[in-house]
Amino acid sequence: MALEIRNLKKDYVGPDGSVVPVIDVAQLSIADGEHVALIGSSGSGKTTLLHLIAGIVAPDGGSIVFSESKAGAADESTDITRLDEARRDVFRGAHVGYIFQTHHLLPGFTALENVLLGMSFTGRKPDPAFARHLLTEVGLSDRLHYKPSRLSVGQQQRVAVARALANRPRLVLADEPTGALDPTNAQQVLALIRKLCEEVAASLLLVTHDLDIARQLSRVLILSEINKAGRSATLPSVPAATS
């Protein structure tokens, strides 16, 4: 699924009533199946941009169009800025996988239940076999019925990865998914995200501070370069990885 963003704007109103522009992106595109890294400094609006793309918050202007090519048929495109909140929620549940910086697993649910939870709001029948497959893929086949409190931080994040992929999304948004992990775990989790995104043919937009992580993706975007409202990025330009 390809993503096309145009003239996307989001302002926040400060406590004193002042309007603070947070997002002002003229254009951003992600091709179908492309894995893109987005880097930016803290407070530059990375998470807000992801929330806008996921439809969690509504923009003040612009368009966010998801389009899918279908063999022998016209492309299907959906501008989620034109959907009301409930339909955005449903669209997100069906087509977008979200990985948070911290795992955000539900503590009362087991690893398997957390993954199944991701399948619960799409209107489709949950697929426990696929949930087990995902957890096996992330190396937790022997931890299916463990609650998050009994898993390590790295294992928790793997469950979160499996949950984000549970509905076979067409776009995965990952908000600093390796930020809380040590370098070894970070590499493993990144590899899992990429592998699973390829397995379900999902595009990936991954936000990170880590240049090493960013370089491993097919393209790197620097938020300060595309977001006129964000603070100036201090990061140097990063060449895109060739793979």
Next chain:
Amino acid sequence: MNPFQLVLTQMRQRALSTWLTLLSVILGAALAVSVLILRRESTALFAQSDFGYDILVGAKGSPMQLVLNTAYHIDKSPGNIPYIVLEALRNNPALVKHAVPYIVGDTYHGMRVAGTTPALFGFDEYTGKPLAGYDEKGHLLPGYQAAGLPEDERDANKQTAASVFEIRVNKKFTLNQGRMFHPRKFEGVIGADVTARSGLKMGDKFKVAHDAPPGKETELDEHDEEWTVVGVLDKTYTAEDRVVYVPLVSYYAIPQHESAMDLQTAMQQGEDLSRFGKDRPLGDITTKPTTGPSTLPASRSSTGPTATGPATTPTASAHHDHDHEEAYEMTPDGLISLKLPKSRWMLSAVLVRTQGGQYSTQSNRSLQYIFRNSPAATAVSPAEVMREFFNTFLSPTTLILLVIAFLVVLTAAVSILVSIYNAVSARAREIAIMRALGATRGTVLFLICFEAGLIGLIGGIIGMGVGHGLGAIESSFFVQKLGQGINWINPGWEEWVYLGGVVVVSVLAGLVPGLKAYRTPVATNLVSG
């Protein structure tokens, strides 16, 4: 995961809070259901109108006391009436179909001992034998139909049995074991529960005590006369099941009863009481008599239908020696022959079935009118009295209990509200995560209300079970006090309505936290912490 699994998992997650909330709903529902059972069954029990008799004649005083004492065997007897009232009733066949005498005052191991005649049980009053159309146990014989059957239901090929007294509408006493007592022998038949409650059984001999509560009988209270159990009645599921029945005549044969009735008659008729003497002071009618000179009127003989007079007329001194032989003599064929003349006999009540057979008929009203203007006795309709009793005492009481139960359920609903509200506050991030995973605001609201409704439903159902358990306790209390249990097993329609109400109130209680969850800002809660 379907909503049910989702909610169950969330409830499991905060098990303690869920259980405590559930407990409050269970307790509220149990209380309400037990009150509903109590209200329904006490209505059935006390507001019943299926007495086999439509008039009770007894002493002037409290009609309720008369009915409670006679029909339910609780409370004290309001007093005695002269036996001639029974005869007067029986001499009025235009109004009276059956009139059965009843006298109380003694107990056996705390259970009521009632003096009556075989007529109460549908047997021949003079012999204790079955009447035409009935067998030895009191069951209708094949080829016969009950006399009370309406004309249009009668079978032309069957004979009509003798008209008999029924303790409830279309329900007469029948014997489970043995036979009916002889009206002039020291024999008794016992209610179905007497054996279980006291161990008294067929063939046993027993003595009775003067109105002593259970466990409080003393040797002084106990009369010397001894009866033999000759029959055990079938269970009627009424207070009658724990009554020991003895012949009216044998009741009068107790010297203390004889002297008490003599005294009561003297007082009622304004006779000179000085003849009772110092050794027999007024009111000393419950203790064993002392031997001594005669203080009672001389020359008495019974000539009533149930106690033919003795062949010999006792002398005054012999009569008042207060030995057991004084109150009666045994005829050569072993029957009791009372010395106290029938004019001095007393009764606690007369159970009357009027000719109309239904309440509020002309004959019923006429009898009540006649006795209203009589100084000797009063006539009341037990159905009307109990209805009044219910409306005056039970109905408002149970209504108050019901209101309390409703308030308890409201409290339980508030506890659901508070519990889930707190949970929602603590679970703001979880809600935001679910929203991020695709749950709409409506879905979140639904899940919260579903959880509240589920707690209400589970708590309500368990509460119904517990409430019926309380109903069983209520029933045993009724059995203990009235000898008649209540139907605590089958749920009534009002309980299902109540359960529905609990669920609805619970769902409404869930709306408050549900709306809070509905308004939970997703982005803020995902980012914070």
